Each structure stands twice: as structure tokens, then as C-alpha cells.
Amino acid sequence: MSTTATAQSARLPRQVPYIIGNEACERFSFYGMRNILVQFLVSSVILAYIPEADREGAAKDVFHSFVIGVYFFPLLGGWLSDRYFGKYNTVFWFSLIYCAGHACLAAFDDNKTGFYTGLFLIALGSGGIKPLVVSFVGDQFDESNKSMAKIVFDFFYWTINFGSFFASLLMPLFLRSYGPAVAFGIPGILMFIATLIFWLGRKQYVRVPPTHGDDPDSFYNVARTALTRREEGQGRPGLSVALAGAVLAAAMLLCWAVKPGFWPVGFGFVITACLALGALIAFGGIGVSMQLERARGRHPDSAVDSVRAVLRVIIVFALITPFWSLFDQKASTWVLQGKTMMVPHDLWWWPSWLVKEAGQMQALNPLLVMLIIPFNNVVLYPLLRRMGFEPTSLRRMGFGIAFSGVAWIAAGAIQLWIDGGDPVSLAWQILPYLLLTFGEVLVSATALEFAYSQATQAMKGVIMALWYLSVTFGNVWVLLTNVSVRNEAVISRIASTGLSENAFLMFFFAAFAFVAALVFALYAWRYPMQDNYRAVGAV
Structure with a gap:
């Protein structure tokens, strides 16, 4: 059969609408709560202990700390999916955590501990599923219907913005007219619906099994070989640089814990942890780059060259x-x-x-x-x-x-x-x-x-x-x-x-x-x- 004939006969996988419906509701849920967060905090009892002149700055700190969490936890979600549970199970369980977070926001709009717990759970749930949903869509296609994939991905991206548009437009009105319990409760209901839609398609999904980290030529394995492999008559300066990054990261976390006099007062855990992670990535990347050629022979040239490309992308x-x-x-x-x-x-x-x-x-x-x-x-x-x-x-x-x-x-x-x-x-x-x-x-x-x-x-x-x-x-x-x-x-x-x-x-x-x-x-x-x-x- 010709490629043209195959493309014309290709059908949309029946399970894809479940994923699209899930994403539309989830994006409305996420942007609905995210886009009213700062204006709620500024006038809420959550920040009532802070002088009024400082509340806007505090609200911005909370918001950006939340966003940091949302985009940090994809590391955890991707790792759990790849090593242990697969994409479907990871998305489903993190979605339940997500729902619990929304419930906390709606129930504890006047309680600092409960509200911040809700923000943490939403960051964990949203971040955990973020790297998986798009690739899970791709898993539903094969050679017979791959021509439909681009259409679905375009519609997928359009759906994200569609949900964001209406959430951004409507939720500030609900906050103004009905209060925070309703304004945060509606996104929670949408997230529950998103999870239910995703669950309904469970028997139809194509589920690619987790790799359990068995790829011998993964980024981590190539980088580890480059850092640890000895060359006769040569030292391992790259390993020294990478270890220096690890020591610096540990020192930062120690300074946050004991708070010596020279440590900036405003450097809380979020800032310190992110700076420590930045040190690990920067010094580790430099160290791997210095010794990457040592990985050739133990790993294919294509894997080594791809690691080099990733290191360049880090700079970009x-x-x-x-x-x-x-x-x-x-x-x-x-x-x-x-x-x-x-x-x-x-x-x-x-x-x-x-x-x-x-x-x-x-x-x-x-x-x-x-x-x-x-x-x-x-x-x-x-x-x-x-x-x-x-x-x-x-x-x-x-x-x-x-x-x-x-x-x-x-x-x-x-x-x-x-x-x-x-x-x-x-x-x-x-x-x-x-x-x-x-x-x-x-x-x-x-x-x-x-x-x-x-x-x-x-x-x-x-x-x-x-x-x-x-x-x-x-x-x-x-x-x-x-x-x-x-x-x-x-x-x-x-x-x-x-x-x-x-x-x-x-x-x-x-x-x-x-x-x-x-x-x-x-x-x-x-x-x-x-x-x-x-x-x-x-x-």
C-alpha cells in the first residue's frame, strides 16, 4: 500500500479523545487557580500577618515559588514513569494528588498551612504529569496512523490555550462575585472531571512499558563513564570540577540550615535548593564536557555526540x-x-x-x-x-x-x-x-x-x-x-x-x-x- 493511501485510510485512535478531554479540563483547572492566586493572596487573611505595604511582594514570592515547584517536579514524574510505573499509572496517581491540592485551596482559603499544603500538592501533581501527557499522546500512534499525529498535536496545543483563555477570563469574576472557596473550587471540580475522563479510557490506551533505566547508553551512563574513566598518564580534571559543584551545592544547603552571618537573610529553602541544583548542573556539565571523549569505545559515537549536543542545549x-x-x-x-x-x-x-x-x-x-x-x-x-x-x-x-x-x-x-x-x-x-x-x-x-x-x-x-x-x-x-x-x-x-x-x-x-x-x-x-x-x- 502506498504512503498516500495509508495516510488517507488512517483513523484517529479511539482513545485519543479521552486524553484531549483530560488536557482541556486540566489546563482550565491549572490556569484558573494560577491566574487568581496573586490577587487573592494580596487581600486574604493568608498574608494578614505581613504589613500591608509588604503584602504584594510576599504574594509574588509565593506565586513564583509555586511556579518553581510546578516546573521542578517534572523531574520526579518523568523518573517514576520511566523507571517504575509507566506513563498511564504515573499520570493517574499524580492527578489524584492534583485533585487533593485543589480541595485544600477551596477548603482552607483562610488557613495558611492548609492553603500552602494545597499549593504544594498542585505543584507536585501538575509537575508530575507535565512531561508525560504529550508523550503519552504520541504513544497512541504507530506507522499505520502516524499521519494523524501532527493534527492531534496541533489540536492538543490549541486545546491548552483554549482552556487557559476561558479560565483566565472567568475565574477573576468568580473570585470577585462568589469568593475564594468557589473560585478555587471550580478548578478543583474541573481537575476531578479531567481525572475521570482519563480513567474512562484506561482499557483502550496503548501503554509503553517503563524502561527501568536499562538503557546502557543513556545520558546518565555516558556522562558517568566520561567522568570516571581513567586515561593512562592523565588525571581526571572533569571529575574534580563535577565534585566541586557537588561540594558547593552541599555547602549552600548547609548554610541555609545553620544560617551563618554571611548568608543572605532572604535566601530561603526554595532559592537555596535551586541555586544548589544550578551548581550541580553547571559544574557537572563542565566536568562531563572536559572528559566526554573518554566515553568513546564504551558507548557508540552517536550516544557520545548526542550527549555533547545536550550539553550545548543546556547553555541555550x-x-x-x-x-x-x-x-x-x-x-x-x-x-x-x-x-x-x-x-x-x-x-x-x-x-x-x-x-x-x-x-x-x-x-x-x-x-x-x-x-x-x-x-x-x-x-x-x-x-x-x-x-x-x-x-x-x-x-x-x-x-x-x-x-x-x-x-x-x-x-x-x-x-x-x-x-x-x-x-x-x-x-x-x-x-x-x-x-x-x-x-x-x-x-x-x-x-x-x-x-x-x-x-x-x-x-x-x-x-x-x-x-x-x-x-x-x-x-x-x-x-x-x-x-x-x-x-x-x-x-x-x-x-x-x-x-x-x-x-x-x-x-x-x-x-x-x-x-x-x-x-x-x-x-x-x-x-x-x-x-x-x-x-x-x-x-
């Missing part, structure tokens, strides 16, 4: 982390800015019957994503090619980081206007949201495509883990900035500029993005591109 993702520090603040810093602005009910085009809260402006992000992606693919990229400029993945990511900086310049200009004392229309936030979302599409939608092409199939799981960690470290930048502005010397320095703290930080983050974009461009200029797409006809 590290340079993307400043983008995430700007992007995720749209749900914290920008929402708080919007609360000081005037909802423009007098504008003829403003949907006053629906948009009544600053938090609802976050719905612009998924809406614009659904519009910008086809615009870029159909209009912008072909136009740039006709003009002689090839929009490669690295170029798109570099410009995406820069556009996030432009977005924060716009947000900073709005803040200056607010600080001037004049009423400022909330409609002006459309501009920074548009610029930031355009940057997101250039970075986020491109980075996974780029990473996929740089590593062999065996290394793609490592790539996904690193991608999620880039979001984690992006939010660590925000926490570190929040800690620094509580220092008296820094506060005095900001005051000497004549800017408010909010305006100063917005321009600071814009400059941060521009510097990151410049360094990214310099690295990308010399980056040796790989092409690890599967050959035509290869299984």
Missing part, C-alpha cells in the same frame, strides 16, 4: 531563563499593576459586560497565541524569507527574548504614567501583553522544535527535563530580585534614580532581557546546528 536553555523571569510576571507584577489602573468602561469597544477585573487581562495571552502562531507561519516567516532573511530557530529565540524586553519597556512606561498620578486606562496593558506574547511564540514554540532536532531519540527525555528547569530558574531570578530590593542599600539606590520601585524593576528586567538576548546572539552565532530528525521511512 540557560540563556533563555531571563525570558521566563519576565514572562511569568504577567501573572504577578502585571496583575498588581493592572489593579491600580482604571477599567475603561467608557470606551465603546471595551466589553464591559465581561472584562471587569485587571486579572482578566491574562486571557489576552492564550488568545493572542492562537492568532500569532498561524500569522507567523503563513505571513511573517514567508515574508522574511522573500526578503532574504531566514528565520532560523536560534534567530527566532533571540528576537523573542528581545521582544520580552520591549514589552517590559512598555509596562515601565505605563508605570511612570501611573506614578504621575493621572488615571490610566487598563486598555494600555494590551500593548505589553501583545509584545510579550509575540516573544513567547518566538521562544517557547521554537525552543522545543530546536531541542528536538539537536539530540537523538534516547536523549529527548533529558532535553524535556532541562526545558522545564529553564522555567524554574527563570522564576528563581524573580525571587532573587525580590530579595535584593528588601536591602536598605538597594532601596536607597533605587530612590536616588527618582523612579518608584515598581518602575525601576520593570526597566531593570527589560535591560536584563536585552543583555540576555545579546549574549544569546553571540552564542548562537557559533552554535554548530545538528539535525536529528528521523529519516524518511525509519521507525
